[in-house]
Amino acid sequence: MKNTIYYLASCDTCRKIIKSLPKDANLEYHDIRQNPLTEEDLNTMVSLAGSYEALFSRRAQLYKERGLKNQVLTEEDIKTLLLEHYTFLSRPVFIIDGKIYIGNSQKVINEVISVLS
Template sequence: MADKIYYLASCDTCRKIIKSLPKGIELEFHDIRQDKITVEELEQMRELAGSYEALFSKRAQLYKERGLKNQTLIEEDYKALILEHYTFLSRPVFIIKDEIFIGNSQPNILKVMKALENV
């Protein structure tokens, strides 16, 4: 399986991270707005992440707009929401050598860079 990044092309943070990636790496780019995540892709991500909740962005505008923070969500809810709208996926998501890296925190991006050095 190819190493992959799930990102949003219109997201400044994603663009900044992509620009900072090492040159010459083999990475499959998947813009989640242009090309929706499939059930299979999301299930593969969950398998690596351990839960759908780990992949879910509680910073998404729709999370606040829909009042989801006041609800008790279960795994199936997280899965359905991520499949319904791309903004619910915490991004970017990197899959490198069967390891998953979720989100744009500095420590996470440093781990991504280290993993890419070893590719």
């Protein structure tokens, strides 16, 4: 399995994080807008993360627009949303040496940088 980052090229936060990575980081870059997640991608992520919920962003614009916070979402609902639109993925997602790192918290980014260094 290749070390991969799933990100959004138009996202300032993702761009800032990518700039902070070691220059020699051997990553496959996967822009989720240009190249939407496949069910296989999602299955790989879920097998490492433990749930669809762990990958789901409740900050997404569509989350608010669709009133999803007022609904009880099952894992199946979340899977459908993640496959339907890239905005629901908590970004970025790194898969490095069979381990997953989700989101843009400083703690997660520091872990990724130390693993890649």
